Amino acid sequence: MDSLKIAVLPGDGVGEDIVPDVLPVLDRLAEIHGSVKFDWRRYDWNCRYYLEHGEMMPADGLDQLSDHDAIFLGAVGDPARVPDHISLWGLLIKIRREFEQVLNIRPAKSLKGIRSPLQDGNSFDFVVVRENSEGEYSQIGGRLGTGADEIAVQNAVFTRKAIERAVRYAYQLAASRAKKVTAATKSNGIIHTMPFWDEISQQVAQEDESITFDLQHIDALAANFITKPHTYDVVVASNLFGDILTDMGAAMMGSIGVAPAANLNVNGKWPSMFEPVHGSAPDIVGKGIANPMGQLWTAKMMLEHLGYEDMGEHLLGAIEAVLADGVKTPDIGGTATTGEVIAAVNAEIGS
Structure with missing residues (x-):
């Protein structure tokens, strides 16, 4: 034993x-x-x-x-x-x-005995893979100046290694599930880190074409979580985006307590x-x-x-x-x- x-x-x-x-x-x-x-x-x-x-x-x-x-x-x-x-x-x-x-x-799924607050919330089952070591939660930055001129700078740090690791793990999960990976992005508004995220995610996606892959802007993805959660299988996201999406998933189940x-x-x-x-x-x-x-x-x-x-x-x-x-x-x-x-x-x- x-x-x-x-x-x-x-x-x-x-x-x-x-x-x-x-x-x-x-x-x-x-x-x-x-x-x-x-x-x-x-x-x-x-x-x-x-x-x-x-x-x-x-x-x-x-x-x-x-x-x-x-x-x-x-x-x-x-x-x-x-x-x-x-x-x-x-x-x-x-x-x-x-x-x-x-x-x-x-993970987030509709559970028997719990009514989802969503009108059509009885058929979802997805997992969010959140990159947990860098991204928007880096410690790089600081505050400068005083009074009206005071500023705060927070640097988001993305590495190829961490992005590849997160997306590959998402692919491993999807292979045993519904074979679909969605990557959260915001490359239409964040001009350096998110295009980098997109590029590397797409490169990893080309390694296994048996898995369906798509990129969705975080705002649209959040809306789709509410209106059609059943369409998601494995979602991979940066540290901040993953943090937000996973709390949404908990709320969709009916309580953060589960x-x-x-x-x-x-x-x-x-x-x-x-x-x-x-x-x-x-x-x-x-x-x-x-x-x-x-x-x-x-x-x-x-x-x-x-x-x-x-x-x-x-x-x-x-x-x-x-x-x-x-x-x-x-x-x-x-x-x-x-x-x-x-x-x-x-x-x-x-x-």
Whole structure:
């Protein structure tokens, strides 16, 4: 039997409400399949840790995480006490950058038991591949001057290597899905980086003509997400465009509380990190109503990444069955508590 060492970072807010109760579900799943055992290693690095120590993680935090098979994160952020740029750059983004988690993968699909806010939102199933290391989120730039003459400059940085990597990964996904890749662009308005993105994307597309490829301007693509989401399969986008599109995908599903995400290291040097999209949601902390489905679906992505696809599909099937039975938290029209939903998924796994 395999043993997987998983770093568990519940983080802040609803992450602490959800993550500890999700781990026994995964243990139950592992027991049923009999192929793996989880070695959970908990690290309580969060905004509370920052207030006590002046840093989001200890100086050797990355060294402590580096020998794990994966990182299972709950949420980061306590904006009332710690500014977001400190909490995010001190933990989440630091891990992403230092561990070369260069791709962010976020699926979105219509789920049984959840009504999409879209009028025709019952038939979509797509994945967004977001370039996660550069683009519009580079740290190059600064502020100059004062008063009326003050300016701010933010440089977007795009490299051939990163673009090729993102598009090729999108092609790998599409090969096992509906064989269609859409690349988000804005080359009609951004005159240097986006034509570069288009050129390299098209070059990669020529390597496999069995996959249908097209470029869509981000504004039109966003509109099409709303009006015809069923036409998309795999969407590849720059850091900023991917960030926006994936939150749209979560909203299209009916709640950001159900959306999962994976930050992937693709060279095998460092662990990948898996986190739900919903954030720390400080307004509902401790109320017992946080939606655990995003964390559970995130666990499914982690299992698949580690090579346990059958366990991942088993878990997603249980999630959808529980939703179809109407066991849901208030954000998606139900009355169940966080604990009741997790218990229902655990029962469904073993049924």
